[in-house]
Each structure stands twice: as structure tokens, then as C-alpha cells.
């Protein structure tokens with residue numbers, strides 16, 4: 001699935017800086033952050049709420065830019081990423097680095113002013129986690145890279161909630177766990193049909209290191225607790241039936257798609273239909289589940 005982001009009217013260098021923030025992936029990061037903020041009890045002043053969400057976008061964008069700055073060598077080796085601003089030679093690394101640090105630091109300072117210390121601290125920690133733990137430490141070392149490092153992408157709903165309330169509570173922790181357990185099926189499904197790219201770049205992604213069958217088993221294995229954690233807020237009385245029904249139906253369908261991946265015996269990209277279907281649905285799934293959370297809160 002491709003989310004259209006209008007960049008055509010921007011001058012070339014701004015377009016490249018914008019691309020550095022991984023805007024398409026970050027749409028879901030910002031959406032889940034916004035959902036966390038809106039689902040929280042009480043009301044936040046609209047200007048402060050908008051600023052807090054802006055901070056999540058700036059922080060995630062800054063972290064994405066730092067990731068691209070650090071990985072320019074790796075991106076150059078993969079078809080999917082070779083055209084990015086740095087490997088494409090359209091942006092110099094120093095400008096990229098300054099932009100990335102500026103966004104990251106600015107987002108944390110602004111979050112501290114607009115919301116509270118705890119929200120700013122969790123935002124800072126997620127940026128550190130994505131860049132330091134995932135990108136620098138784990139990505140090139142272990143096939144568990146995205147399981148552990150992927151936690152960075154699970155923080156936004158918690159950040160949104162804490163920005164609004166100042167407190168960490170059970171519901172946003174379950175939302176964190178949902179994205180945390182969703183990330184391996186989301187990414188491993190994709191990595192099965194772009195496997196050769198990672199192998200060429202020497203990144204130890206699970207299909208490269210452990211093989212297709214193990215990856216398919218792991219996808220199914222993570223989908224079960226993911227579904228349980230996604231549905232849990234309803235029986236626990238933390239949300240109403242709108243969220244409960246949407247999360248249940250979509251999680252069961254997610255599980256069904258994971259089982260189809262598990263049952264798939266194809267080894268060629270052309271036969272990886274169930275993997276592509278799961279990857280595409282994984283994105284729709286989170287937009288719908290977090291959308292339902294907000295609708296449920298206000299209806």
C-alpha cells in the first residue's frame with residue numbers, strides 16, 4: 001500500500017530533506033500517537049495537543065533521518081533504498097546530520113514545553129531506541145533486530161497518552177504491546193518477498209539467516225499474542241464495544257492471513273502472495289484499530 005504524500009511542489013533540496021523523515025511510514029506513527037492522545041481521559045488544550053502531535057512527527061522524522069544518515073552505505077546496496085537522497089548523491093551527509101539532530105532535539109524540547117517531562121523523556125527514549133539500539137547496535141548484528149529495536153515504533157500511542165495525562169496507565173501499555181507484537185509479522189512478511197535485497201546488503205534479517213519456513217512460523221507465533229493484546233482492552237473494560245468488535249474482527253482476520261503464510265510452501269517471490277497480503281493488511285489493520293479506539297472514545 002502506498003500513502004500519497006504531496007512533495008512535487010517543494011524545491012528539490014527540501015524534497016530530499018522531507019524524504020529523509022520517511023514520511024510514508026511516519027503517517028502511521030503519527031496516527032497512533034494522535035489516537036493515544038485522543039483516547040486519553042480529560043481534554044488537552046487544542047493548541048498544546050496539536051503541538052504534542054507535531055513533536056511526535058518531528059521526533060519520528062528526526063529519528064528516521066538519523067537512521068538514513070547512518071545507513072547510507074547499506075541503503076546504496078538495496079534496490080528499494082538506493083534512490084534515497086544520500087545514496088542518490090542529492091544531499092550531503094553533513095546537512096542531513098544537522099537536519100536530523102535539529103529535528104530530534106527540537107521535538108524533545110518542544111514536547112517538554114507543550115506537554116510534560118515524562119512525555120518528552122519517552123519521546124527522547126524512542127528516538128534513542130530507533131537510532132542507537134535498532135539502527136546502530138542490532139540491525140547489522142542479529143535477526144532479532146526488529147523484535148527488540150521495533151519497540152521504538154510502539155511508543156507513539158504511549159507518548160500521546162502521557163502528553164495528555166502525565167501518567168502511564170494500562171490501556172496505553174496494551175497499545176504499546178499491540179504495536180510491539182505486530183512489528184515482527186508486519187516486517188517479516190515484507191522481508192520474505194524482498195529477501196534478496198537484504199541478503200545482498202548483508203543484513204541478517206530472519207529469512208536470510210534462519211530461512212523461509214522459520215520466518216513463516218515466527219510470523220504466526222507473534223500474531224497470536226498480538227491479537228490477544230489488541231482485543232484485551234475490551235474485556236478489561238478499558239474500551240467500549242466499538243473498539244472491541246473492530247479489534248476482534250480485524251485481529252482474527254490478521255491471524256487468518258498469518259496462518260495462510262504459515263501454510264504457504266512457495267519459495268519464489270511470485271508465490272509469496274500470502275506474505276504480500278499480510279504485509280498490506282498489517283498497515284490497514286493498525287489504521288483501523290487505532291481509528292476505532294478514537295471513535296469508541298467519543299461515541
Ligand code: HEM
Nearest residue numbers: 001002003024025028029032146149150153154183187283
Ligand atoms: C523495525 C521495525 C520495522 C521495520 C524494519 C519496517 C520496515 C518497513 C519497510 C521496509 C516498509 C516498506 C516500504 C517503505 O520503506 O516505505 C514498511 C512499510 C510501512 N511501515 Fe514498517 N517497519 C517497521 C515498523 C513499523 C512501525 C512501528 C510502523 C508504524 C507504527 C510502520 C509503518 C509502516 C507503514 C505505514 C508502511 C507503509 C508505507 C508505504 O505506504 O509505503 N512500520 N515498513
Ligand SMILES: CC(C)=CCC/C(C)=C/CC/C(C)=C/COP(=O)(O)OP(=O)(O)O
Nearest residue numbers: 022025029059060063067126127130152153
Ligand atoms: C517517536 C519515534 C522516534 C518513533 C520511531 C518510529 C519508528 C521506530 C518506526 C519504525 C519503523 C521504521 C521506519 C522501520 C524501518 O526500518 P529500517 O530503518 O530498517 O528500514 P529501511 O530499510 O527502510 O531503512
